[in-house]
Amino acid sequence: xxxxxxxxxxxQFISKDRACISPDDRGxxxxxxxxxxxxFYKGQPFxxxxxxxxxxxxxxGVRIEYxxxxxxxxxxxxxxxxxxxxxxxxxxxxxITRGAAVRTHRxxxxxxxxxxxxxxxxxxxxxxxxxxxxxxxxxxxxxxxxCNIKSIAxxxxxxxxxxxxxxxxxxxxxxRNGLITEATHSNVLAVKKQTVYSHxxxxxxxxxxxxxxxIRLCKDLGIPVVEKPIRAKEIDSFDEWFITGTGSEIIPVIxxxxxxxxxxxxxxxxxxxxxxFLRITYEALAGEKISL
Numbered sequence: 297x298x299x300x301x302x303x304x305x306x307x308q309f310i311s312k313d314r315a316c317i318s319p320d321d322r323g324x325x326x327x328x329x330x331x332x333x334x335x336f337y338k339g340q341p342f343x344x345x346x347x348x349x350x351x352x353x354x355x356x357g358v359r360i361e362y363x364x365x366x367x368x369x370x371x372x373x374x375x376x377x378x379x380x381x382x383x384x385x386x387x388x389x390x391x392i393t394r395g396a397a398v399r400t401h402r403x404x405x406x407x408x409x410x411x412x413x414x415x416x417x418x419x420x421x422x423x424x425x426x427x428x429x430x431x432x433x434x435x436x437x438x439x440x441x442x443c444n445i446k447s448i449a450x451x452x453x454x455x456x457x458x459x460x461x462x463x464x465x466x467x468x469x470x471x472r473n474g475l476i477t478e479a480t481h482s483n484v485l486a487v488k489k490q491t492v493y494s495h496x497x498x499x500x501x502x503x504x505x506x507x508x509x510x511i512r513l514c515k516d517l518g519i520p521v522v523e524k525p526i527r528a529k530e531i532d533s534f535d536e537w538f539i540t541g542t543g544s545e546i547i548p549v550i551x552x553x554x555x556x557x558x559x560x561x562x563x564x565x566x567x568x569x570x571x572x573f574l575r576i577t578y579e580a581l582a583g584e585k586i587s588l
Contacts, residue, residue: 302378304371304414309378312415321411323393326401327449329411330354331391334372335419335542337581339382344369346505350446351390357445359403360394362410375416385582387419387542391448421578422547426570427588429550429562430466432539434528435459437470437477437500444499453480467539469552472500475525482544483507486526487536487565496523506540506573513572519565531555536563545577546570562588 300311322328332351335342348365355362372388379386393411397404439452457480460468467479477495478484483504486493492514497503514521526534535558537549546569548562557563562570567588574586 301415301417302375304375304412306409306412309374315413317411317413318396320396320399321393322395322397322404323391323411323448325399327447327451328358329391329393329448330358330360330446331389331448332446333542334388334390336372336376336381336386336388336416337577338384338583339373339376340581341369341372342577342581343505343509344372346508350503350505351392353444354446355392357442358394358447360392360410362392362412364412368414371414372416375414379416381416381418384418385420386416388414388416390414393448419543421586422544423586423588425466425547426545427562429548429557429560430539431464431551432467432469432479432537432549433460433463433465433553434469434471434476434531437472439470442499443477443501444497444503446502456480466547467544467549471528474528476528476531477501477525478504479539482539482541482547484537484539484549485510486534486538487563488534490565491520491522492565492569493522493524493526493534495525504540506542506545509576510540510546510569510573513569513576517568517572519569536566538562538566538569546573 300313303312303315305315332347334347391413395408395410397408435456456468469479470477478501495501511521531552532555537557540546548566550557550560578584578586
């Protein structure tokens with residue numbers, strides 16, 4: 297029989313089946329919290345400092361005070377070891393809510409300790425999708441106006457993702473006021489005439505860690521980058537599309553709605569960026585060479 301997973305909850309490492317959170321937790325009542333996900337390549341975290349910086353900004357954005365950020369790397373490493381994931385591709389999910397208090401829309405007036413929960417789980421690469429490409433569908437962006445905060449309030453994302461998943465799509469690309477913002481759980485980039493286009497960081501998108509890595513790789517490789525929103529009606533004018541994220545890494549998009557992207561297969565710029573990303577992750581961190 298498999299042993300229950302080990303999780304971290306409010307300073308303790310315990311069996312997941314023993315983890316209990318108060319029904320008065322504001323995360324349960326109001327989705328009053330934030331989260332972060334960090335990928336580990338056979339025990340080696342990728343961009344951990346960047347993830348913690350984004351977590352700190354999310355906490356500040358919702359005015360949750362949590363002084364333990366500097367201890368989270370040790371927590372994550374301990375979870376990877378305790379769950380026997382050190383030799384696998386895995387991830388750690390961290391969630392911090394405002395804590396348990398009497399239900400009222402006002403923030404608690406007295407001292408309330410944040411609820412801090414973390415768990416580790418297997419996260420293999422989407423190698424099939426990375427090789428073959430994916431289909432995405434577009435939908436109106438119905439989320440709130442602070443998408444730069446990695447909030448646990450993801451109901452709009454899940455509703456839209458479920459809708460397109462039932463139609464056979466891998467992701468849902470979001471459109472706000474005629475402009476492509478991002479997808480339900482990834483960033484969206486495009487290529488035209490060997491130039492990469494990306495929505496600039498703003499309150500309309502999550503500042504993606506993987507997206508920022510891709511932009512740095514572009515600059516290192518001499519690939520021009522333009523950070524400006526793309527109009528949804530101009531989708532067909534681009535040669536390549538791809539999504540990026542902690543889990544998706546970099547996956548080519550070969551069909552958007554009813555339109556085939558380019559030649560219907562991953563394009564050369566996307567392929568070049570994929571190989572470079574694989575080099576700095578799987579090869580450099582895990583010692584495994586992946587070919588696409």
